[in-house]
Amino acid sequence: MDTRRPARVGTLLREWRKRRSLSQLDLALLTGTSARHLSCVETGRARPSRTMVLRLSRALDIPLREQNTLLLAADYAPAYLESSLDDETMTSIRSALDTMLTAHEPYPAVVVDRQWNVVTGNKSMAVLMDGIPPHLLQPQPNVYRLALHPDGLASRLVNLHEVRALFLERLLRQVNATGDTELRALYEEVGRYPVPAAMEQAGNVENSPSPIQVPLRVRTPHGELSMFSTMATFGAPADVTLSELAIELFYPLDGFTTAALRALAS
Numbered sequence: 001m002d003t004r005r006p007a008r009v010g011t012l013l014r015e016w017r018k019r020r021s022l023s024q025l026d027l028a029l030l031t032g033t034s035a036r037h038l039s040c041v042e043t044g045r046a047r048p049s050r051t052m053v054l055r056l057s058r059a060l061d062i063p064l065r066e067q068n069t070l071l072l073a074a075d076y077a078p079a080y081l082e083s084s085l086d087d088e089t090m091t092s093i094r095s096a097l098d099t100m101l102t103a104h105e106p107y108p109a110v111v112v113d114r115q116w117n118v119v120t121g122n123k124s125m126a127v128l129m130d131g132i133p134p135h136l137l138q139p140q141p142n143v144y145r146l147a148l149h150p151d152g153l154a155s156r157l158v159n160l161h162e163v164r165a166l167f168l169e170r171l172l173r174q175v176n177a178t179g180d181t182e183l184r185a186l187y188e189e190v191g192r193y194p195v196p197a198a199m200e201q202a203g204n205v206e207n208s209p210s211p212i213q214v215p216l217r218v219r220t221p222h223g224e225l226s227m228f229s230t231m232a233t234f235g236a237p238a239d240v241t242l243s244e245l246a247i248e249l250f251y252p253l254d255g256f257t258t259a260a261l262r263a264l265a266s
Contacts, residue, residue, distance in 0.1 A: 009053065017060060019179060031055050053071055063243065064237070065243075068240065082241055083241050083242075105123060107251055108127060113241075114183075114244035131156075153218065158217035160195075171190070222264065229250045231248055
């Protein structure tokens, strides 16, 4: 048997264990195995069973896509499907997304994938997408490019300094937690974006008392809109695509924004 692939799965598991700041003993206790056996798996001296790969993956909170990668590296078939949202089996999921997006109007809502590419949004997203140039919309809009590119929403953010710092910090945490090379490339790209001159003024804007640390404060033809957002995901997904979807729901933070969004919708 080719022993290179079991050695490969051991290397990957060691990388994930270190990423989670766990010792071999810590992980062994979490999974009901011995630190000696885990050491043999990581060095390629022992081949983990399919059950062990999945048990270690869950203890390490490894995303479904990467769990499939670990199984393939150990010469096992993937455990999770990766469907297209257009597949017939995803009809109920598409319906649920449409229901959530429509029900959230007149407030903006958007569905994103694991790289923060926009999958779909509701009609109220127009208030944030207004004036975005075509080059930021093709081939697929990305939340971080839309928000931080100087040609995008950045030029209209009243508190750009705060939003930029929050977005970059959030993305870096995700990069460090997942080891995703595409997310790291996105982080490096948006971190290099030139900052509009207005950022100096934006950094000195006084904030009104708010329960939200960093609201989204946007200049629009209808006045300054102040919003915050929450993220929703699907519980217990068994499909890679579904596990990587997130729904970002925006809510008004003051009475003026509430009235303005409702007026725009009507």
